[in-house]
Amino acid sequence: MIAVGQGFDVHQxxxxxxxxxxxxxIPHEKGLLGHSDADVLLHTISDAILGALALGDIxxxxxxxxxxFKDADSLVLLKRVWEMAKERGYRLGNLDAxxxxxxxxxxxxxxxMVEVIASAxxxxxxxxxxKATTTEQLGFTGRGEGIAAQCIVCxxxxxxx
Ligand SMILES: Nc1ccn([C@@H]2O[C@H](COP(=O)(O)O)[C@@H](O)[C@H]2O)c(=O)n1
Ligand SMILES: C[C@@]1(CO)OP(=O)(O)OP(=O)(O)OC[C@H]1O
Numbered sequence: 706m707i708a709v710g711q712g713f714d715v716h717q718x719x720x721x722x723x724x725x726x727x728x729x730x731i732p733h734e735k736g737l738l739g740h741s742d743a744d745v746l747l748h749t750i751s752d753a754i755l756g757a758l759a760l761g762d763i764x765x766x767x768x769x770x771x772x773x774f775k776d777a778d779s780l781v782l783l784k785r786v787w788e789m790a791k792e793r794g795y796r797l798g799n800l801d802a803x804x805x806x807x808x809x810x811x812x813x814x815x816x817x818m819v820e821v822i823a824s825a826x827x828x829x830x831x832x833x834x835x836k837a838t839t840t841e842q843l844g845f846t847g848r849g850e851g852i853a854a855q856c857i858v859c860x861x862x863x864x865x866x
Pocket of ligand 1: 805806808809810812837840841
């Protein structure tokens with residue numbers, strides 16, 4: 706069986722916050738604002754997995770009104786989401802994500818992001834693709850006001866490898 710899910714998330718870029726994307730802290734003059742650590746990439750991956758499982762979204766499982774998730778490590782949240790997939794017998798088929806940001810430059814950090822994500826999802830790194838694009842200085846991402854990320858995930862179970 707195959708289950709496919711997609712995710713999309715946006716966080717505002719502000720001064721005085723760390724810029725944590727894909728579990729990697731990236732040097733930048735601004736960071737992402739959120740109730741949690743605001744890791745926009747890990748949020749969209751979590752949402753894609755929850756979508757594939759027909760379990761709603763991360764806001765449903767980890768509400769931003771709950772003090773328990775204040776400054777939460779999004780990697781911990783992703784691992785909790787992955788437990789839900791494993792409980793249902795799934796493993797990762799593949800995952801493809803895009804970070805939409807004018808800056809900072811993501812390319813130097815993408816191999817580390819892939820390692821972090823693959824490890825959390827107990828998969829070989831070859832099953833995980835992360836890429837980045839600018840919006841050619843257009844829109845809120847182009848003006849550096851925020852960063853968006855989107856993801857599609859394919860989960861598999863009861864299939865030959
Ligand atoms: N924040 C970003 C955005 C882009 N990249 C890399 O640069 C390439 C060119 O980007 P365009 O938006 O001009 O197509 C893109 O393919 C990425 O490899 C990046 O590292 N960080
Ligand atoms: C992760 C949660 C919970 O701390 O907070 P935020 O960091 O604000 O992120 P968002 O993408 O709005 O999604 C869900 C929230 O419930």
